[in-house]
Amino acid sequence: MIELNKDNFEEEVLKSDLPVLVDLWGPKCGPCLALMPQVEDLSHEFEGKVKFCKLNVAENRKLVISLRVMGVPTFLFYKGGEIVDRLSGAEAVPDAIKAKVRDLA
Numbered sequence: 001m002i003e004l005n006k007d008n009f010e011e012e013v014l015k016s017d018l019p020v021l022v023d024l025w026g027p028k029c030g031p032c033l034a035l036m037p038q039v040e041d042l043s044h045e046f047e048g049k050v051k052f053c054k055l056n057v058a059e060n061r062k063l064v065i066s067l068r069v070m071g072v073p074t075f076l077f078y079k080g081g082e083i084v085d086r087l088s089g090a091e092a093v094p095d096a097i098k099a100k101v102r103d104l105a
Contacts, residue, residue, distance in 0.1 A: 001043050004055040006063050013078055016051050019104035020078040021097075023054040024069050031092070032073040038094045042101055049105040077104055 002012055004022065013020045023039050025032035036054075043052035057064045057072055067076065074088040077100055085100055 001040060002051065002053040004053045004063075005060055009055075009063060012051070012053055014081040016078070016081075018049065018051045020051045020053060021101055021104070022076040022078065023052070024057055024064065024067075024072050024074040024076065025054060026057045026072045028058075029072045035073055035092065035094065035097075039097065042098055046101055046105055050101055075100070077101075079104060 001023070002008075004012060013022060021039075021042075023032075023036070025036065027033075039052065039054075043050075046052075055063070057069070069076075069088070071089060073092045074086065075092055075097055076083055077085040084104070087096055087100060
């Protein structure tokens with residue numbers, strides 16, 4: 001998974017030829033940390049079809065605010081540089097994430 005920040009967000013997400021899943025997480029967010037291994041498993045399953053990135057909200061506050069993300073865990077799904085879907089909070093469960101990734105691929 002690619003670690004995002006303000007310097008590489010545009011290149012890795014907005015200019016990506018592949019669809020992109022962005023996992024917004026926080027170091028003190030229990031659900032975020034619990035989901036991370038499952039999301040990493042998905043990244044291997046969809047390798048070459050969907051790009052998987054993660055964004056630490058604690059280290060990238062301005063970028064997170066510009067994405068209109070109010071809480072974590074949040075998953076943003078991009079295609080052609082545009083957000084096409086999102087999951088957050090209680091919706092962000094492994095089955096729902098996998099279904100959205102499958103729709104992207």
